[in-house]
Amino acid sequence: MRGTLLKLALAGALALSMTAPGLARHWNSGDTAALITGLAIGGIAASAASHDHYYQDQYIPPPPVYRSAAPFSPARGIICYPRQLACYANDGSFAPKWTNRVF
Structure with a gap:
């Protein structure tokens, strides 16, 4: 990162130094x-171009297809x-234990 900022600063200084005296x-x-x-x-x-994105290594596969x-x-x-990948009781309430067990 330090080298990149140095290059950008030098490029800016070079661009400013190349202006014609009449345009100063x-x-x-x-x-x-x-x-x-x-x-x-x-x-x-x-910085964004030079760093690897960490989230690419943490791939979560999609759920299995039934x-x-x-x-x-x-x-x-x-x-x-x-x-829905979900289980419910007959009264309509969500059944988390069965959902985890089945899916």
Whole structure:
């Protein structure tokens, strides 16, 4: 990161030094803000391009595909729905133990 910022600073200084003397003007606070903003955006872009994204290594596979999408009952009073990957009791309440056990 330090090398990238140094390169950006040198590029900015080189660009400023290559201006024609007739185009030279006084430096004001707007120029300073633009330079700092440009360096910050360039640093962020260089940092994002150079770092590996950690979340690519933490791949979570999708749930298994069930051949039958029809609801089934693994026990009396419990109905499981494969498309929802959830089980419910006959009264309509969610059954977390059966959901974890089946899916």
